[in-house]
Amino acid sequence: MMTPDFDKIGGLIPAIVQDYETGEVLMLAFMNQKAWEATLKTGKATYWSRSRQELWVKGQTSGNQQIVKEIRIDCDEDAVLLKIEQLGGAACHTGHRSCFHKKIEKGSVRIIGTPVFDPKEVYGK
Secondary structure (H helix, E strand, O other): OOOOOOOOOOOOOEEEEEOOOOEEEEEEEEEOOOHHHHHHHHOEEEEEEEOOOOOEEEEOOOOEEEEEEEEEEEEOOOOEEEEEOOOOOOOOOOOOOOOOOEEEEEOOEEOOOOOOOHHHHOOOO
């Protein structure tokens, strides 16, 4: 099986996460070799948390899991696209469906959509 080139950019590769049904881009995360292997083994999107320096199974705390439906590797083999089913409605830790909920319009930022959950209630922050 083809494996992304984790050595090319210091052991991590970007993982673009897209809704399998709609094509909406939900988030960008990073994977290391262990996250890649866990994702393949479990079918649940698993990433490397750069801030916590540990594996992170999406939805383990919030319940907003990502079930992997399709994986693509880019031409340089140093990035992946995960097409997922988003359970729980929100991919973003802010409670929004997508991490890309800030739209630039005429030099200002406009928030798109309403959060699905309150991060203070879920994460205690």
